[in-house]
Amino acid sequence: MSEPTFEEAQRELESIVERLERGDAGIDELTELWERGEELYRICAAKLDGVRGKIEELARSGDTPPESG
Amino acid sequence: MKVAATEIDGRKVYSVRAFNGGVASYLGKLPTLWIEGEITELRRQERWASVFFTLKDPEDGACLPVQMPRGQFDVLELGLSDGERVHVFGRPELYAQRAELRLKALTIERYGVGAHLAALERLKRTLATEGLFDDSRKRALPRYPRLIGLVTGNDAAAKRDVLTHITQRFPPANVLVAETYVQGPRAVASICTAIGDLSHRGADVIVLARGGGSFEDLLPFSDERVVRAVAACQVPVVSAVGHEQDTPLCDLAADVRASTPTAAARLVVPDFAELRERLERGRTNLRRGAQRAADRHVERLTATRDRLSRAPALALERKRARLDNAHARLGTLSPLATLDRGYAIVRRGDTVIRAAAQVSSGERLSVRVADGTFPVTADE
DSSP states (O other): OOOOOHHHHHHHHHHHHHHHHHTOOOHHHHHHHHHHHHHHHHHHHIIIIIOOOOEEEEOOOSSSOOOOO | OOOOOEEETTEEEOOHHHHHHHHHHHHTTSOOEEEEEEEEEEEOOTTOSEEEEEEEOTTTOOEEEEEEEHHHHHHHOOOOOTTOEEEEEEEEEEETTTTEEEEEEEEEEEOSHHHHHHHHHHHHHHHHHHTTTOGGGOOOOOSSOSOEEEEEOSOSHHHHHHHHHHHHHOTTOOEEEEEOOOSSTTHHHHHHHHHHHHHHTTOSEEEEEEOOOOTTTTGGGGOHHHHHHHHHOSSOEEEEESOTTOOOHHHHHSSEEOSSHHHHHHHHSOOHHHHHHHHHHHHHHHHHHHHHHHHHHHHHHHHHHHHHHHHHHHHHHHHHHHHHHHHHHHHHHOHHHHHHTTOOEEEETTEEOOSGGGOOTTOEEEEEETTEEEEEEOOO
8 A cells, every 4th residue: 555645644544533433443443443543643744744845946948047136 | 411521641531520410410311200118217307498318128128318398298298207118209319419319209108008908908808708717717726735836036025925935834845946037028938938847847736926016017927828828737826926906817817816925825735733733633532532442342341241240140040039939839739728728638657548438447547737737546
């Protein structure tokens, strides 16, 4: 399974919480759900905290740079 | 005018005055024509016979000094000021004394805003008819953009504003900046190329940012090519051009319009702090939810075990009750009940006497009544 995007991970985490709160999760699933939830939390947190954004400049295709101002 | 040369050592030599006069009369043969430019350095004084200004080419800054008789200038009542675009009707003239070229203006017409506005209005109607501005064409912006493309001039302010607001609101944001000319003759092609390049490089949303400027400054953003490039862009475009009151046509073709760089940032990236909080809340709820679900299972198990431990005693009790019941019913069937009513059972040993013939005279028998047994002897 490929790494989910932040949005997917967050949605899955929230749906797991909903399931747990509804109380229809079997005992065998419980650990599995909780562990998956924690993993999703870690994925989301890493995406938020671990990554600093990059700001890059696209090389201009024009000839001379415009004068500033 | 006659230009006379003096013959010196076999060479024709002109005086400066004669030369200037000659050039002046040559220039005087050029036709009268219209020239478009921007008014700068307008100088008008009551004691001067003429009004002076410089006509500047807005695209490359080429300059032409203009002179106009003050009376003619005042009659026009144009109230011109520096920076205005005009059409000047005049002819070139050389101020012979100093060999200075200037345009002798015969009349001036204000040009620009009005004419541009009309042209823009026509273009706007054409594009609207084509459906380029339709609401149905507007796309939603990605909630978590992977790469934000930023088209901006290198005029620092607009670019810095947008970048600062984006990174402040959402530090993990990735931005690819394409600096372009945002005014002047190269702006249009440069903006169109930037939009294409950014979407090609994987930007999933593009912000078009340009600080405020004069009506003319913002014209490239109403150019048909730019407007079409915005509309045709593969990914959603946010237009953050000019100030609130400006509505360049690219605003109408863009998927969303932002009135300020801050607004543009708010549109393209989520609020980091809010996201973080939501994530933490998710985790807390996950733990609480898992705990609660586990607790419920434990409770159910405990209850079952309790019932299990109570089960044998319960079963025994039930059996006892049944026995007691049977016993009670047995009581009603006992012969003792009959004896209570005054009957007696006569036995010889273990044998119950059921007929008189069974008894011989003098035999010892036992009689059982309700409260006990006593012996008797049979008579004759």
